[in-house]
Amino acid sequence: MTLELLLNIYLKAGLSALKTLYCCGDDCTKEDPLSQESFRKLALPLLDSKQHHSKLVCYITKELMDTENPPQVFPNGYAYSTKALEEMAKKNNGKITCPRTALICSYSEVVKAYIS
Structure with a gap:
């Protein structure tokens, strides 16, 4: 068992895949989870994803x-x-x-x- 909640681990894994240089600015779309302040705080210490273009x-x-x-x-x-x-x-x-x-x-x- 980990000391951190599994839900937090899963959220961080998903957010790290979504976090790019473009998603945390003021022009972030409302559909992006990182447009919400609570998700931004959780993703703050995470590295940016290297994926700049989706396929x-x-x-x-x-x-x-x-x-x-x-x-x-x-x-x-x-x-x-x-x-x-x-x-x-x-x-x-x-x-x-x-x-x-x-x-x-x-x-x-x-x-x-x-x-x-």
């Missing part, structure tokens, strides 16, 4: 999602690559299934995700 990888194809293969978002919020969903739609007469929740919908119901 999205499709859960289905394991391929990078980028401008050539943009993410498409299901009505339930899960995102997969355009390539994967187009292939699935071709095989199933325009119907696609979310592999995580088994939600079935038409390919026309997914929307393109824009990353900024």
Whole structure:
């Protein structure tokens, strides 16, 4: 057993992965956990993450999602690559299934995700 609470250890592990040079400034987005003062205090002694740019990888194809293969978002919020969903739609007469929740919908119901 450790002297520190396991919850604190897990929070610090997650926050250290999120903590970059850009996240602790005044222009930090509200969606970022480090925009909250309590999380900032917990992350203060932690090292910054070396990851400056995120990469999205499709859960289905394991391929990078980028401008050539943009993410498409299901009505339930899960995102997969355009390539994967187009292939699935071709095989199933325009119907696609979310592999995580088994939600079935038409390919026309997914929307393109824009990353900024």
